[in-house]
Amino acid sequence: MNDKILIGRYIQIDSWVHSLDPRTKLIATFYFILLVFFANNILGYGTLFLVLLFGIKLSRLDLKFFFKGLKPMIWIILFTVVFQILFTSGGQTYFNWGPISITSLGLLGGFYIFMRLFLIIMMSTILTLTTAPLELTDGIEHLLRPLTHLGFPSHEVALMLSIALRYVPTLLDEAQTIMNAQRSRGVEFDEGSMMDRMKAIVPILVPLFVSAFNRAEELATAMESRGYHGAEGRTKYRYLDYDRNDVIVLCVMILITIIIIGIRFYF
Template identity: 60%
Template sequence: MMNKLILGRYIPGDSLVHRLDPRAKLVSSFYFIGIIFLCNNLPSFAVMGAFTIFAILLSKVNLSFFLKGVRPLIWLILFTVILQLFFTQGGQVYWSWGIISITESGVMNAFYIFCRFVLIIFMSTLLTLTTPPLSLSDAIESLLRPLKAVKFPAHEISLMLSIALRFVPTLMDETEKIMNAQRARGVDFGEGNLMDKMRAIVPLLIPLFVSSFNRAEELATAMEARGYQGGEGRTKYRQLKWRLKDSLCILSYVALTFALLWARN
């Protein structure tokens, strides 16, 4: 199970993408998600796809990790694609039955939705695989720092995100241990109908919740014992430094925007 988990997982490396400032990677990822909705034809999606593949190659991370990132969301992607395929009207009609039909516009929109989902997941996975969770937390806090003028808890938000990312693999490991213990006691999580499978999950959820609350209490006690009292007056062990390559990274996304606008026309 741990090998299948991508969320919150960091793959150590020394590539150009790994060495970028986490703030540059975070801003670039959100910018990418924003401009991908400008894609409206095959050339524009080809530009975005080529840029994504180039970024993956620069990271030197195996492509299999990115495919694993798509796997947990495959049913959501297929559900959205099917809705677009059967309920979008326009263009030539290929097949029709009642209110359900497959049209030229439906096929194109379904393909575009699929490409958007996959490219967004790939770029988000690239961010988490090449950025340590603590660095990502520091980047979020740094970017939200101007909001402190309106009493926005930037430090607390970044702390919650970093703890959540840090403990996702731990909780998955705990889930695997509990499942193995339940299987040793004769529980089969794959037998029966839907209701039987849901009942089989109950013995898994209860000990997992108990373990999570105990772990949260232990973490809070450890933080209090070390004198944690919030973000006020705290110094930083990890200092973020913006370099020329980070500026070039942002400029590359600006250039991508112009290429995308050219491909749209």
């Protein structure tokens, strides 16, 4: 299961994207997501798709590896797309049966929903695959640091997000281990009615929650035993510095913004 879910994983290789400052990758990722929602036509989404492919190329990560990691989430995406298609009215009607109808606007809206989810998931995956958890924590903390003057706990929030990303693959591996143990005891997860399948999940959730709480308690005990008391009085072992590549990324994002705005209002 750890090979199927990419969120929270980090692959250490030598690439141009890996060498970027984590703050640059965070800003570029969230800004790209904003552009995804700003685009409103096929040409705009096609432009963002080309940007995504270029980012994957610079990261030196295999494209097949991305699609393999996207496979477990494809059913959620398809459900959202089908719901959008069947319950959106307007334009030319191709099929109509009660409240369910397939129209030209519904098909177009389904395509837009698919592209948005696809682009967001893939770009977020690039961020986590090319950024170590510690670098991600430092980047988030530096970006949120101005809010500390307003009493916002930037260090604690960054640490919380980093720990959450770090333990996603671990919890998935534990869930797979529990499922294998339940299968060895005769539990079937793929047979029976929907209610039977939901009941079969309970033997997985209970030990998984118990294991997660135990792991959290062990982590808290380990941090306290090492004298961790938050950001107060702490110094930095790693310092983040922008270089020429980070400036190039920010300039490229500005250029992409101009292109998307032009496409939105003139095409």
